[in-house]
Amino acid sequence: MDFDFNEDQRLLQQALRDFLAGECPPAWVRAQWETDTGRDGPFWKRLAEVGVPGLLVPEAQGGLGMDETDLALLLEETGRAGLAEPVVATSVGVALLRELSGDLAAEWLPKVASGDARLAVGHAGSPFVADAHVADLLFLANEGALHAVPAAQVRIEAQPSVDGSQRLFLVGFDVGEPVAEGDLAQALLDAALDRGAFCSAAEALGVADRLIELAVEYATQREQFGVAIGSFQAVKHMLADVKVELEYARSHVYRAAHSVATAAPTRAVDVSMAKLAACDAANAAAKISLQVHGAIGYTYEQDVHVWMKRAWSLDLAYGDSVFHRGRLCAGVIDQTIPAFAFGYQPLNP
Amino acid sequence: MDLTYTAEQDAFRKEARAWLEANAPSAPLASFDTKAGFEAHREWEKTLHAGGFAMVPWPVEYGGRGADLLEWLVFEEEYYRAGAPGRVNQNGIFLLGPTIMEYGTPEQKARFLPKMASSEEVWCQGWSEPNAGSDMAAIQTTAVRDGDHFVINGQKTWASRGAYAHWLFGLFRTDPDSKRHKGLSFILAPMDLPGMTVRPIQKINGKAAFSEVFFDDVRVPVENLLGPEGEGWNVAMATAGFERGLMLRSPARFQSTANRLVRLYRKTVERGAPVAPGMRERVARCWMDAEAYSLNTYQTVSKLLGGGKIGAEASLNKIFWSELDMRMHELGLELLGPRAELLPGAPAAGDVGDWLDGYIFALSGPIYAGTNQIQRNIIAERILGLPRK
Incomplete structure (x- = not known):
């Protein structure tokens, strides 16, 4: 039992935090909102050099061969930076390729690790596919079967989102030979949804942290009544409450990382708890950060709304809260899917 | 990160479970806030001590078991699973004990800790x-x-x-x-x-x-x-850290209440009593929050075993468990419907259990061990870095 990250994992997190602070400051994130694709190919290549898209790719195929417990801390950093690149979808796609193995994996995994390919994944959690416009390979479901479709064979229709970082599409394709059918396809799609939800939750932690950070910075320098507004208890207590919410969400997300990495029997419920807790914390942080900033925070020029909208779109990614609340209740109340309390407290002794 | 128990930890859990099943009182003792209940709880502490389970994480020479904090968490889980009595000497064993361990002279440790572990002195x-x-x-x-x-x-x-x-x-x-x-x-x-x-x-x-x-x-x-x-202030802050942060309110306590709440909800629905829309999810959310508290505690213990310390983060815990405890008991009472206000002796009380007493106790949570408003100030100033003035 060791519920902590090791030195190497922390160092990797710090390295990515420094890299993103230098390479994609808020001005860069906002500039991406205004471009056609919202994505930056050369930047993706550099991200691959740091190892991010290839983190889950086996070492034999040029990746880092790590798992979700390593990925969790890195996604916090992409969330903190407000990074608008398909890190989550690609990670989910990599796990599908790993499971499917064979020629498909042999062809695509090295390309992902080197930054020469991006992936997109359609799943039951949403009618929309994120980043379908830049993906080189798309995983799409049709009538219970899973298909791996190259970019040239899909038709996409953009569905602009309030979050300029989020690029959504309705996707059609000519149905060919599936890569998986029946129970296998279902298991792969379930795992993909869980992995994507966990990844989104980890990003939401970073988003929440950034929103709190913005509020603290502002409350420290903004003066009213002759003092910094951050010295008022009304301001302190709002921020303290959301900090509590964030830290307990963090525990759920780290446990979900472990459950996804080890395919734990409780994976579905663990992931749903992580997604709910982290996205609730991010949404609460958004509201409170906005309130602390007051009218200036309500302007387009200020950065609060950039992260606030990240919180909104992450909340909807890989299963909205209605979906995850349903699964939580199925596990805890109906007990139709496995949920057991950490430390073996049976629900019905 | 490894979230599995070792064979030794599993064996310890089995041993603790078997011992508690054999020795824990089958009926609840009288409240330790009465003289008779206080003495009954001391008797139980004697049994616990004789069984070697009174102070799992303390050194053997002071009446403990010499186990680490992870085994203590395992023990707490089994203790609440068994429905064993509240710890009458909790202020001693969970708060003062660790403080003496840190600040006491060898003479003080030898004088006070063994009698504390056995609850000869409360x-x-x-x-x-x-x-x-x-x-x-x-x-x-x-x-x-x-x-x-x-x-x-x-x-x-x-x-x-x-x-x-x-x-x-x-x-x-x-x-x-x-x-x-x-x-x-x-x-x-x-x-x-x-x-x-x-x-x-x-x-x-x-x-x-x-x-x-x-x-x-x-x-x-x-x-x-x-x-x-x-230097008493600094010594007291160490005690307060144990109180807010880790030992006084172990996660098993809240997981156990959350499990009881889930069972109460299911039973209420099964017997066809009216249940508010949304109650199902509110109950599930409480269970989820109790789970978060457990996970967070395992994180803290892992950090401590890795050589880290608990600082102002203890204030995060205190707010979280005290508010969760109130929320769970409020839902429990709501599920009991019109019977919620009945005292245990009322003829129609039936199986209302101790939700009312638990609720009354939970109400003190945001007050004792430093009010939650004080904790919020600590979080804002010492964790977030907001200005004091």
Whole structure:
């Protein structure tokens, strides 16, 4: 039992935090909102050099061969930076390729690790596919079967989102030979949804942290009544409450990382708890950060709304809260899917 | 990260479970806020001690088991699973004990810890005063050095189980000219000294749960000073950290309440009683939050075992568990419907259990161990870095 990250994992997190602070400051994130694709190919290549898209790719195929417990801390950093690149979808796609193995994996995994390919994944959690416009390979479901479709064979229709970082599409394709059918396809799609939800939750932690950070910075320098507004208890207590919410969400997300990495029997419920807790914390942080900033925070020029909208779109990614609340209740109340309390407290002794 | 238990931890869990099944009282004991209940709980502590389970993480020489904090968490899980009695000496074993471990001299450790572990001596806390509540640095009760004694004058209040406890640990002003956090000392005093008067105070359920303690020229030997003279504030902060952060409220307590709440919900639905829309999810969310508290505690323990320390983060915990406890009991009462207000002896009370008593206790959570407003200030200033003024 060791519920902590090791030195190497922390160092990797710090390295990515420094890299993103230098390479994609808020001005860069906002500039991406205004471009056609919202994505930056050369930047993706550099991200691959740091190892991010290839983190889950086996070492034999040029990746880092790590798992979700390593990925969790890195996604916090992409969330903190407000990074608008398909890190989550690609990670989910990599796990599908790993499971499917064979020629498909042999062809695509090295390309992902080197930054020469991006992936997109359609799943039951949403009618929309994120980043379908830049993906080189798309995983799409049709009538219970899973298909791996190259970019040239899909038709996409953009569905602009309030979050300029989020690029959504309705996707059609000519149905060919599936890569998986029946129970296998279902298991792969379930795992993909869980992995994507966990990844989104980890990003939401970073988003929440950034929103709190913005509020603290502002409350420290903004003066009213002759003092910094951050010295008022009304301001302190709002921020303290959301900090509590964030830290307990963090525990759920780290446990979900472990459950996804080890395919734990409780994976579905663990992931749903992580997604709910982290996205609730991010949404609460958004509201409170906005309130602390007051009218200036309500302007387009200020950065609060950039992260606030990240919180909104992450909340909807890989299963909205209605979906995850349903699964939580199925596990805890109906007990139709496995949920057991950490430390073996049976629900019905 | 490894979230599995070792074979040794699993074996310890089995051993603890079997022992508790064989030895834990089958019916609840009377409240330890009554004299009879207090003594019944001490008896249980004796049994626990004889079985070697009284203080799992303490060194063997002090009456413990020499296990680590992970095994303590495992034990707590089994303890609540077995529905075993509340710990009558909790202020001693969970708060003062670790503080003595950190600040005590070898003589103090040998003198106090074994009798604490066996609950031969039960402890109460003497921190608050009528004018020093949230503002604890406003303490006025003095302990003036006179030869090899401190002479204590003043008043302490809200000493839980003060009416029955044998010893009191408290903060006193040893430098009469000092102000605020300076000049305070952490002193241990037996409750039967001449000049000491204990006046029980009934809490809102009518039980004498806490006491005022008056000191009138009470002479305490200087060897009862814990930590350096004048450094009592820092010693007390270590105790407060244990109180808010880890030991006093172990996660199993809340997981156990959450599990009971889920069972109550299912039973209520099964017998066709009306249940508010949304209740299902609110109950599930409580279970989820109890889970978060457990996970977070395992994180903290992992950090401690890796050489880390608990600091201001203890304040995050205190807010989380105290609010969760209230939320769970509110839902429990709501599920009981019109029976929620019935006392356990009422003929129609049926299986209302102790949700009402639990709720009344939960209401004190945001107040004791430093009010949640004080915790929010600590989080804002010491974790988030917001300005004090």
